[in-house]
Amino acid sequence: MSAPNVHRKNFLSEFSVSSPSFLWLTIFFLLPTLIIFAISFRSRGEFGGIGDQWTLETLQSIAHPNYPSIIWRTIWMSLACTGLTLAIAVPVAYHMARVSAKMRDLMMLLTIIPFWTNFLIRIFAWKSVLHPEGFLKQFLVWCHLVNPDATLLYRPEAVLLVMIYTELPFAILPLYAAAEKFDFSLFDAAMDLGATRLRAFFSIFVPGIADGLLSACLMVLIPCIGSYVIPDMVGGKDSMMLGNVIVRMTLENRNIPAAAALSAVLTVVMFLPLLFFLKGKKNPDGSAAPAKEVV
Amino acid sequence: MEEFLKFDRVTKSYGSLKAVDNVTLNIKRGEIFSILGPSGCGKTTLLRMLAGFESPDTGRILLDGEDITDQLPNIRKVNTVFQNYALFPHMTVRENIAFGLKIRHRPKAEIDAEVDKMLAMIQMEACADKKPNQISGGQKQRTAIARALILKPQVLLLDEPLAALDLKLRQRMSLELSLIHDEVGITFMYVTHDQNEAMSISDHIAVMHNGRVEQVGTPAEIYEAPRTSFVAAFIGDTNFFDGSISEVVDSEYCWLDVPGLPRILVFNDKKKSKGDFVHVSIRPEKFQISIDRPQVGPKHNVLPATVEDIVYQGDHTRYWVSIENGWRIAITRQHNRFMLDERPITWGDKVFISWQSDDGYMLEHYSEKDEDLLQMPPQQPGEIGSEEEEITNTLQNIELQEDGQ
Numbered sequence: 227m228s229a230p231n232v233h234r235k236n237f238l239s240e241f242s243v244s245s246p247s248f249l250w251l252t253i254f255f256l257l258p259t260l261i262i263f264a265i266s267f268r269s270r271g272e273f274g275g276i277g278d279q280w281t282l283e284t285l286q287s288i289a290h291p292n293y294p295s296i297i298w299r300t301i302w303m304s305l306a307c308t309g310l311t312l313a314i315a316v317p318v319a320y321h322m323a324r325v326s327a328k329m330r331d332l333m334m335l336l337t338i339i340p341f342w343t344n345f346l347i348r349i350f351a352w353k354s355v356l357h358p359e360g361f362l363k364q365f366l367v368w369c370h371l372v373n374p375d376a377t378l379l380y381r382p383e384a385v386l387l388v389m390i391y392t393e394l395p396f397a398i399l400p401l402y403a404a405a406e407k408f409d410f411s412l413f414d415a416a417m418d419l420g421a422t423r424l425r426a427f428f429s430i431f432v433p434g435i436a437d438g439l440l441s442a443c444l445m446v447l448i449p450c451i452g453s454y455v456i457p458d459m460v461g462g463k464d465s466m467m468l469g470n471v472i473v474r475m476t477l478e479n480r481n482i483p484a485a486a487a488l489s490a491v492l493t494v495v496m497f498l499p500l501l502f503f504l505k506g507k508k509n510p511d512g513s514a515a516p517a518k519e520v521v
Numbered sequence: 522m523e524e525f526l527k528f529d530r531v532t533k534s535y536g537s538l539k540a541v542d543n544v545t546l547n548i549k550r551g552e553i554f555s556i557l558g559p560s561g562c563g564k565t566t567l568l569r570m571l572a573g574f575e576s577p578d579t580g581r582i583l584l585d586g587e588d589i590t591d592q593l594p595n596i597r598k599v600n601t602v603f604q605n606y607a608l609f610p611h612m613t614v615r616e617n618i619a620f621g622l623k624i625r626h627r628p629k630a631e632i633d634a635e636v637d638k639m640l641a642m643i644q645m646e647a648c649a650d651k652k653p654n655q656i657s658g659g660q661k662q663r664t665a666i667a668r669a670l671i672l673k674p675q676v677l678l679l680d681e682p683l684a685a686l687d688l689k690l691r692q693r694m695s696l697e698l699s700l701i702h703d704e705v706g707i708t709f710m711y712v713t714h715d716q717n718e719a720m721s722i723s724d725h726i727a728v729m730h731n732g733r734v735e736q737v738g739t740p741a742e743i744y745e746a747p748r749t750s751f752v753a754a755f756i757g758d759t760n761f762f763d764g765s766i767s768e769v770v771d772s773e774y775c776w777l778d779v780p781g782l783p784r785i786l787v788f789n790d791k792k793k794s795k796g797d798f799v800h801v802s803i804r805p806e807k808f809q810i811s812i813d814r815p816q817v818g819p820k821h822n823v824l825p826a827t828v829e830d831i832v833y834q835g836d837h838t839r840y841w842v843s844i845e846n847g848w849r850i851a852i853t854r855q856h857n858r859f860m861l862d863e864r865p866i867t868w869g870d871k872v873f874i875s876w877q878s879d880d881g882y883m884l885e886h887y888s889e890k891d892e893d894l895l896q897m898p899p900q901q902p903g904e905i906g907s908e909e910e911e912i913t914n915t916l917q918n919i920e921l922q923e924d925g926q
Binding site: 412415420421434 | 572573574593594595599600601603604605607608609610611620621624625668669672
């Protein structure tokens with residue numbers, strides 16, 4: 227059998243194996259996204275539908291003075307949430323990889339227990355915790371940490387807190403998977419060469435779980451950018467995010483093309499970190515060539 | 522003797538297991554000191570205590586007069602070459618070597634100069650900017666050594682440094698290690714389970730077994746004068762004889778009554794007296810094997826034997842012969858002459874074995890378990906007693922059975 231034939235056969239078998247997921251993604255992901263992009267170039271219909279003219283007006287309307295601040299808030303809230311979530315998740319993953327198997331199972335259980343409760347119910351639970359009559363508020367007042375008149379709910383900080391809470395398991399799981407594979411004799415080696423525990427953690431452990439960090443970043447960042455339930459329920463007027471605007475455009479203003487335009491912007495915003503991730507994945511060593519094994 | 526590095530009655534337990542049991546060692550400045558033992562003997566625990574990753578339950582560790590028992594690993598002037606090198610995968614060879622100096626915030630120019638010196642010493646200038654997964658096992662090994670040596674430690678710890686390399690590379694690296702040692706003059710503490718490695722590289726060896734130090738000595742002392750049956754059986758191979766002394770001939774020799782054998786003359790190095798029960802270890806290469814009865818002096822023992830098994834190894838041949846009453850002996854014969862010129866000794870040959878009586882060594886401590894460490898082919902049921910008739914009978918039986926089929 228000649229070589230090209232082999233390649234052809236491989237290609238065919240690869241294609242047949244991947245075609246179901248390929249078709250699925252095309253029909254349910256790629257096409258809808260393209261439709262949304264297309265609608266954002268349409269005019270607004272008379273009764274809240276989609277008009278039949280092509281126009282750039284809808285996209286230009288995004289330049290509305292309200293939007294840049296909302297886009298900006300969406301980005302900084304998402305970045306802050308990602309940063310803080312990772313700051314909590316990395317030490318947790320480190321400990322999970324180091325403790326005994328029994329303790330590790332317990333920590334794993336505690337990590338995934340929230341999944342057993344519906345997302346909305348958990349947010350309602352947070353609402354009652356943060357509520358002016360809620361125990362957290364009462365406790366903080368008792369500690370003289372907050373003013374009795376202050377509100378914990380309906381502020382960007384509350385949104386951030388609940389977002390971190392929601393995303394934490396999604397960060398811990400990939401980080402733990404990476405930490406479990408980490409060779410802790412490297413940690414010993416760093417200490418042996420004079421590094422303190424903290425230094426070894428940052429200059430050996432953290433780069434050592436870079437892959438896990440990257441996927442945890444995406445797992446947190448992307449849902450954050452698109453989130454709307456949390457800002458809607460625990461946030462106030464000044465914690466509105468892009469997701470909320472899209473919902474409002476769709477349900478209240480009945481301006482489908484504007485919602486589509488915002489969605490398109492959101493998609494692009496989310497796509498950028500993904501591109502960055504893919505680029506990082508392709509050459510992890512900064513060298514495109516695969517590592518050459520010598521002797 | 523100058524005490525440079527001292528383990529003073531160090532004990533470490535994990536649960537009910539005593540990993541290191543009351544170990545006292547004195548290591549001289551500038552020597553290569555090996556800790557040799559089978560896996561699980563506590564040698565790595567001992568090393569990790571010196572590096573600071575474990576702390577002893579009791580006992581002290583003193584380095585150059587300073588008690589370092591409770592010092593953190595990053596304070597100790599002791600650096601380790603880890604078993605699997607533990608090179609930082611996200612750093613280049615150069616960055617790996619520079620790591621220790623960077624931690625110490627040395628000026629960049631100084632770090633570069635030091636790293637260049639190290640790279641030249643390990644002859645890896647060409648690979649300086651490669652990542653650990655792009656270099657070979659031997660190069661990883663050299664990088665790990667350079668990374669530890671650049672800090673000019675008082676002691677360099679090597680934890681099975683050659684275990685991951687193949688045989689030829691292992692031999693070359695062990696020579697290179699000796700050269701590096703001669704160049705830097707730092708005390709090396711070398712942990713290994715490989716007796717050949719320990720023999721070839723060390724000034725002194727401590728043989729460990731079940732958390733205890735069985736013997737400390739030069740490689741020759743350990744090999745030629747083993748204190749216990751474990752040392753005798755673990756280092757190289759040996760034959761054990763036991764019996765009671767029936768007669769003390771003079772200040773040097775005595776007759777030993779070995780059950781089932783004619784009495785043999787042994788060197789009375791422990792000054793035992795008549796009636797004492799002793800164990801004697803005789804190395805396989807101390808025996809001579811010949812087809813004709815050898816002409817020997819008065820201080821020799823000669824026994825008739827039957828060849829049971831032969832393993833040809835090129836430079837030498839290993840014979841297992843049986844003597845009277847089920848005693849079996851391993852014999853090594855060096856081929857210092859072209860072997861094919863003589864009539865070869867073959868399976869079932871009646872031979873004579875002889876050895877000089879002062880080539881045996883009396884053991885201070887004997888444990889029957891250590892016999893399991895000896896290389897001995899499994900005994901075939903028909904050969905017990907190794908009487909010629911029995912073998913012949915067995916052979917005839919086999920022939921008869923084959924005829925009958």
